[in-house]
Amino acid sequence: xxxxxxxxxxxxxxxxxxxxxxxxxxxxxxxxxxxxxxxxxxxxxxxxxxxxxxxxxxxxxxxxxxxxxxxxxxxxxxxxxxxxxxxxxxxxxxxxxxxxxxxxxxxxxxxxxxxxxxxxxxxxxxxxxxxxxxxxxxxxxxxxxxxxxxxxxxxxxxxxxxxxxxxxxxxxxxxxxxxxxxxxxxxxxxxxxxxxxxxxxxxxxxxxxxxx
Numbered sequence: 001x002x003x004x005x006x007x008x009x010x011x012x013x014x015x016x017x018x019x020x021x022x023x024x025x026x027x028x029x030x031x032x033x034x035x036x037x038x039x040x041x042x043x044x045x046x047x048x049x050x051x052x053x054x055x056x057x058x059x060x061x062x063x064x065x066x067x068x069x070x071x072x073x074x075x076x077x078x079x080x081x082x083x084x085x086x087x088x089x090x091x092x093x094x095x096x097x098x099x100x101x102x103x104x105x106x107x108x109x110x111x112x113x114x115x116x117x118x119x120x121x122x123x124x125x126x127x128x129x130x131x132x133x134x135x136x137x138x139x140x141x142x143x144x145x146x147x148x149x150x151x152x153x154x155x156x157x158x159x160x161x162x163x164x165x166x167x168x169x170x171x172x173x174x175x176x177x178x179x180x181x182x183x184x185x186x187x188x189x190x191x192x193x194x195x196x197x198x199x200x201x202x203x204x205x206x207x208x209x210x211x212x
Contacts, residue, residue: 026153030172031179034159036139039183041190046131053127057120064113071109075102142182152178 037043078099082092147155155178160168 027151027176029147029150029152029155029176029178030158030169031143031155031177031182032159033139033157035179036143036183036186037135040135040139040186042135042138042186046135050124050128050131053124057124061113061117061120064109064116068106068109068113071102071106075099075106078102139182139186142186143178146178146182146185150178152176 078095081087082095082099084092084095087095143155146152156169156172158167158169158172158177162168
C-alpha cells in the first residue's frame with residue numbers, strides 16, 4: 001500500500017502543479033451576460049414585437065368577452081320573458097326554447113374564450129422562448145469570437161448567481177471585462193430606430209429565468 005502511495009502521490013502533485021500553472025498562465029475574462037442581453041438592440045426589437053402581439057391578443061380577448069357579455073345579457077332577458085306570467089303559455093314556451101338555444105351559444109362562446117386564452121398564452125410563451133434562445137445564441141457566439149480573438153481561455157458571467165442567490169463571481173477586474181467591447185460589436189448593425197413600441201399591457205421580460 002505504501003509503495004502504491006509513493007508511486008501515485010507524486011503523480012497527483014505533478015498534475016496539480018501543472019494544472020495550476022496552466023490556469024495561472026491562461027487569460028480569464030468576464031462579461032455581464034445580463035447587460036449584453038438587456039442592451040442588445042435585438043432584445044429591444046423582440047420586446048417590441050412581443051408587446052405588439054400582446055396588444056393584439058388583448059384586443060381579441062376583449063372583443064370575445066364583449067360578445068360573451070352581450071350573449072349573457074340576452075340570455076337573462078329571455079329568462080325573464082320565459083317567466084313572465086302575463087304572456088301566454090305558447091309565448092313562454094317560445095321564449096324558453098330561445099333561452100335554451102341562447103344558453104348553448106353562451107356555453108360554446110365561454111368554451112371558445114377559454115381555449116383562445118390558453119392557446120394565446122402558450123403561443124406567446126413559445127414566441128418569447130424562441131426569441132430568447134436565438135438572442136442568447138448570438139450573444140454567446142459573439143463572446144466566443146471575442147475571447148478566441150484575444151486569447152481568453154475562459155470567460156465568466158459576472159451577472160450569474162449560485163443556487164443560494166449569491167454572486168458566482170465574487171471579484172473581477174474591469175481590465176478583463178469584455179462586456180462593452182462585445183456589446184459594441186453586437187450593436188454595430190443596429191437599425192437607426194430601435195425604440196420599442198409604446199407599452200400598453202405589461203410585457204413579461206424575455207429574461208424570465210434566474211439567468212439569461
